[in-house]
Structures are given as C-alpha cells and as structure tokens.
Amino acid sequence: MPMTKDDVIRCLGTIAVVLKENKEYLTQLDAAIGDADHGINMDRGFTAVMDKLPGVEDKDIGTILKTAGMALVSTVGGAGGPLYGTFFMRAGTAVPNKYELTNGDLVALFEAALDGVVQRGRANLRDKTMVDAITPAVDELRKAAAEGVDTVEALRRATIAAEEGMKGTIPMKALKGRASYLGERSIGHQDPGATSSYLIFKAFLDTVSTHT
Numbered sequence: 001m002p003m004t005k006d007d008v009i010r011c012l013g014t015i016a017v018v019l020k021e022n023k024e025y026l027t028q029l030d031a032a033i034g035d036a037d038h039g040i041n042m043d044r045g046f047t048a049v050m051d052k053l054p055g056v057e058d059k060d061i062g063t064i065l066k067t068a069g070m071a072l073v074s075t076v077g078g079a080g081g082p083l084y085g086t087f088f089m090r091a092g093t094a095v096p097n098k099y100e101l102t103n104g105d106l107v108a109l110f111e112a113a114l115d116g117v118v119q120r121g122r123a124n125l126r127d128k129t130m131v132d133a134i135t136p137a138v139d140e141l142r143k144a145a146a147e148g149v150d151t152v153e154a155l156r157r158a159t160i161a162a163e164e165g166m167k168g169t170i171p172m173k174a175l176k177g178r179a180s181y182l183g184e185r186s187i188g189h190q191d192p193g194a195t196s197s198y199l200i201f202k203a204f205l206d207t208v209s210t211h212t
Contacts, residue, residue, distance in 0.1 A: 001150065001151060002100040002101055002102050002105075002151065003100060003101040003105075003106070003151055003208060004099065004100045005060070005061050005064070005099045005100065007207065007208060007211055008061050008064055008065070008101070009053060009057060009064065010207045010211060011203060011204050011207045011208070012046075012049055012050070012053065012064075012068055013050065013053075013207075014203040014204075014206060014207045015046055015049075015199070015200055015203040015204075016046035016047065016049060016050050017203075018199050018200075018202070018203045019039070019042045019043050019046050019196065019199065020043050020046075020047075022039060022195075022196075022199060023039035023040060023042070023043040024039060025039065025195075026038045026039030026042060026192050026195060026196055027039035027040055027192075029189070029190055029191070029192040029195055030192040032189045033174060033178070033179035033182055033186050033189045033191070033192075034078075034177070034178045034179055034192060035078055035178060037077065037078055038078070038080055038192040038193070038196065039192075041076045041077050041078055041080050041081065042076065042080060042084070042196055044075055044076060045071065045072040045075050045076035045080070045081060045084065046072075047075075048071040048072070048074070048075040049067075049068045049071045049072065051071070052067050052068070052070075052071045053067070053068075055067075060096070060097050060098055060099055061092070061095050061098045061099060061100075061101060062092040062093065062094075062095045062096040062097065062098060063092065064092070065088050065089070065091045065092030065095070065109075066088070066089050066092035066093065067092075068088045068092075069084075069085045069086065069087065069088030069089030069090075069091070069092060070085065070089065071085075072084045072085040072088060073085030073086075073089075079121070079177055079178075079193075080193065080196070082120055083117050083120055083121050083130065083193070084196075086113075086116040086117060086119075086120045087113040087114075087116060087117050088113070089116070090112040090113050090115065090116030091109045091110065091112055091113040091116075093112060094108045094109045094111070094112035094113075095108065095109050103141070103144060103145040103148075103149075103150075103151055103154050104145050106141055106145070106151070106154065106155075107138070107141050107142050107145045110134070110137070110138045110141055110158075111138055111142075113134070114131070114134050114135060114138050117130060117131060117134065118131060121176060121177075122176070123176045126172060126175075127172075127174070127175040127176045128169045128172040128173065128174040128175060128176070128179060128186065128191050128194075129169075129174075129176050129177065129191060129193050129194065130191070130193035130194050130196070130197040131194075132165045132166070132168060132169050132172070132191065132194050133162040133163075133165040133166045133169075133193075133194040133195075133197040133198045133201075134162065134165075134197050135165065136161035136162065136164065136165045137158040137159070137161045137162040137165070137197075137201050138158070139161065140154075140157040140158045140160070140161040141154055141155075141157075141158045143157070144157050144158070151208055152205070152208055152209050155201070155204050155205040155208055155209075156205055156209075158201055158205075159198070159201045159202050159204075159205045162197060162198040162201040162202075163198050163202075165194060165198070166190065166191070166194040166195050166197070166198040167190065169190055169191035169194045170188060170189065170190050171187060171188070172186075172187065172191075173186055173187050174186035174191070179191070
C-alpha cells in the first residue's frame with residue numbers, strides 16, 4: 001500500500017515524539033564530540049514543525065514536507081537546522097502535488113533529501129556524519145523498490161541499514177564539523193547526527209507499521 005498524506009503527517013508527529021524522548025541521549029552523544037546541543041536543537045525544531053502542521057494538513061505531501069523543512073531552518077541552531085531543513089525541503093520538492101507515495105516516490109524523496117544534505121554539508125560517506133546513516137538506508141529503499149516489496153518491508157530494510165550505518169560511525173575519525181577538530185579523539189564515539197537520522201527512519205517505519 002502507498003503511504004498517504006495522513007501517514008506522512010503521522011510520521012512527522014512520531015519523529016517529534018521520538019526526538020523529545022531521545023533529547024538527553026542525543027545531547028550526551030553530542031557532548032562527547034560536539035556542542036552538546038543536538039538533542040535540544042532537534043526537539044526544539046520538531047516542536048516548531050508540529051506547530052506549523054495544522055496550517056498545511058489539507059495540502060499535498062510536498063508542501064507538508066517543505067513546510068517542515070522551513071520550520072527546522074528557522075528554529076534549529078548549529079549544523080542540524082540547515083542540514084535537516086534541507087533534508088525535508090528537498091524531500092518535499094521531489095514529490096510535488098502528491099497525496100500518496102509509492103515505493104518509487106519514497107526512493108525519489110529520500111534520494112533528493114540525501115543529495116541536499118551532501119551538497120549543504122559537503123560531507124561524504126565515512127566522514128562520520130548523518131550521511132553515514134542515510135546513504136545505506138536510501139540504498140536499501142532503492143533495492144526494495146526494484147524488488148517490488150511493500151512499503152513496510154522497504155522501510156524495515158532501510159531502518160536496519162540506517163542503524164548499521166549509525167553504529168559504523170563509532171570507529172570513524174570525524175572529518176566534518178566541530179567533531180573534526182578532535183581528530184583521533186573523535187574515534188570511539190557514535191555520531192549524533194547519524195543517530196538522529198536513524199531515529200527518523202525508525203519513526204517512519206514504526207508509523208507505517210502501525211497504520212497499514
């Protein structure tokens with residue numbers, strides 16, 4: 001079954017809840033290699049997203065996602081705001097005037113989101129960033145769409161890949177952002193951006209699993 005507009009709205013609500021629940025955890029991860037504010041910033045950003053959603057609930061999915069992105073850019077400090085704002089704005093731009101999403105649409109959405117993050121953050125795979133979680137997840141979505149599996153299974157595979165990518169940042173040396181200033185001392189710490197990216201994919205999976 002395709003994802004509906006209401007599913008997407010529910011996904012954003014689940015993301016907001018999950019990020020609030022993990023606010024301290026994300027901030028602790030960030031304290032080790034960053035500014036100790038990632039969890040706080042993401043919670044603030046998605047609180048703003050939820051405030052904006054009532055005004056676009058009757059709009060298409062692209063508009064809803066772009067609105068979420070703009071809310072993140074305007075409220076989230078640090079690197080997370082521009083990056084996640086770009087993530088959702090590019091995602092929305094990839095699915096204009098749609099009220100439901102096929103697996104192919106999901107691939108297009110997340111590919112565009114990833115491309116936006118890579119361009120905005122100038123990050124590559126293995127730089128110890130959110131890209132390390134998002135890239136393998138998008139790869140799995142692409143494979144799942146080619147195989148014709150259902151949306152829940154596609155998101156399940158993507159979430160597993162995102163989790164593996166997140167954990168894979170632990171032995172990496174950070175090459176981007178504030179964490180890169182630590183050099184070798186960044187090794188052994190899980191990247192907070194990769195962690196929040198995994199949580200976002202898991203929120204999509206949990207929401208769609210519950211409502212299909």
